[in-house]
Amino acid sequence: MVMIRIRSRDGLERVTTEDPNITISNLKSIIESQLRVPVTNQTLSTNQSLLLAKTLDDLSRFTDMSDPNASISRLGIGHGSIIYLAYEGQRSVAGPNFNPSGSFGRKMTVEDLIAKQMRVSRQENPHCELVSFDRDAANAFQQYVSDALAFGVKRGGVMYGTVSEEGKVEVDFIYEPPQQGTEENLILLRDPDEEKLVEAIAMGLGMRSVGFIFTQTVSQDKKDYTMSNSEILQAAELHAQSELKEWVTAIVKLEVNEDGAADVHFEAFQISDVCVKLFKEEWFETEIPEDADPKLSRMKKDVVVGVKDTKEVDNDFFLVVVKISDHQGPLSSSFPIENRNIPVTMRALKNHLDRNRGQSFARRISDFHLLLLLARFLDLNADVPALAECVQSQSSVPEGYQILIESLASSS
Template sequence: MAMIRIRSRDGLERVRLPNPPSSTTISDLKSLIESQLHVPVTCQTLSLNQNLLIAKIPSDLQTLSLDSSVGPTTPLSSLNLSNGSIVYLSYPPDIDRSVPAPAAFSPANSFGRNKMTIDDLIARQMRVTRQESPHCDSVSFDRDAAHAFQHYVNDSLAFAVKRAGFMYGRIADGGRVEVDFIYEPPQQGTEEQALLLRDPDEEALVEAVALGLGMRRVGFIFSQAVGQDKGDYTMSGAEVLQAAEMHAQSGVQEWVTAVVKLEVNEDGGADVHFEAFQMSDMCVRLFKEGWFETEVGEEGLDPKLSRMKKDVVVGGKDTREVDNDFFLVVVKILDHQGPLSSTFPIENRMTSVSMRALKNHLDRTKHLPFVKRISDFHLLLLLARFLDVNADVPALAECVQTQSPVPEGYQLLIESLASAS
């Protein structure tokens, strides 16, 4: 029996097709969604474009809808939909698909046999539902910073192992998160995890440079390996756990988690894709309160699920396994050209960064004003190891932030450091 995967605000679900896609129409699919997923046909908007899930106004929904491009009698196969294909579903938030909760405990007929504990009462308050909207309007990536990260995981690592970093930038008016550089801490990557070997001293320098640039840590980014057990999920249980930890530690409501992955395109080639999410408020709360099972790598565990230490309520049912998609809130992605370049070698990669790299960089950029030559976070981080973090680093970073001339004394100092290599 064939099936079509349906992704909505409730996560990834499956609809069983009694007939093959070649003889199943759009109208048939809507009826099957109503009968199997309990979303009325009249309330459904279907699309092959994932942007449907972040569309907020009726005109956008109508533009993305299959109804606006094909008729109800169109076979699924004519849309290149086959067994296992994904269709995106949107429906009004007031549609209640939940199964009624079990009847409340009644002491009159149970004589204490089903007595609730405090943990049971707490678990019943932990209702995991899909969060409709993120706390940020969108996330915009500096083109050079995004390219430098994806180029490394694609060309140098071939997506064979995972890679991670912290995103720095600003939170603009209206909640738009702007990412201007990515700091990659020391780490060991495998197919299943990016183990961060965090260096407090180095991170103190990173924070000093960021503060001088008028920036802050605004998110976490990681790549997925091509060999990891993908299954039918957006993020694995281990990835959700790591992302929730980073979000919880940040204290930033607009915090964004970005995923970089390699996907097969229609021509059989491979394209690099960026996806952005916020971990839901419930996800962060569950992490802070210690509900997540931390042994997520045990053999036999479904990677698309997160395991809880106690029951939570999902869809009116008590469970200890939650589909990871319930914890993800889609964030719209934009791009921009930020104030920094990303041409200087990046720290903590396979090749260490030395003062020789500084000399080569300065020689290569002789035609530019000096402030432009040092307008690169990774260069400033290297300099921060040799300069006064309380005086020199803020002064240089302020010159970069304001694009004002660098005092001659600092120019001579930087050039002498480069020449000493």
């Protein structure tokens, strides 16, 4: 029995024959019978570049198996050989049943085997039509990283806003959780109690978490990758937790412009569907050696990239570019931001309220970071969403809330 492996766009399959000296014509007939690809649609070659051919002209260049009367043995094709198959049209991948485990284990088909292969390819289009950043929120984030951190250590935040039916994401505020940043890594120190307050505020504002934003350091700018393997892991984890298909990952970094000056640059991506699937199914190696190439993500077992079985995948395969826009959202971002080097005090609350005294009370407190400070003194399930709803609708704030807020401010 001679077994020949057939690699096509559908993965790796097998055909068998009793005769090791069959012709190319015989082989095509066997492929039609066993793999259900019509002879007239088949192009065969021992050259794996066949699978990259896009047009008929491209296919016509592969002539090593074009003679129907040539013997496969004369071409060096025998038991265990791999040949490559290109074909037009669609088919249902099927094959003979066999039991690889003898007396135990169920019978498996070629469909079962291919289902176990994970194919990694570029995702052409994002689920997110575009992402628009509130100018004040984006500026407050990048200004701190630029002025206080000088892009020397990494910083991150969770973006909140809305998603339209057309898939447009609008980011209206950025929550910065407790964290530790170095030149290469960002550790988010998740605080469940604080995150409950954030979610309650977002709910009252009619918003939800829509993405992850982080900075790359000046030292990273000299390296040959869009996102490092550790950044891919972190972004995929947050995307997977969100269960939002339009979830956006944004990068903020410093780039040198044509005049030699440094500009702050925003980029936006979606982590591809297959990357999120790989993360959820625990294909990624999560322990990254110090000498690992940062532009490659390592898998626990082989995946198929193009025509190659590999455990290392270029991170760019996992990124889908998202268009960027900006807007003026409903909130301000002038109040001191949580979890930074300088603690937020009640003095900041008093100064903020005094500075905006000519406005309605709802407008004076229309800042997520201010609401987060207030939420620590309010009932999570009743007061926090109710106060946020006043901000969202710009309606009159109940007198009891006003008295409490003014009292907190006066306690500084």
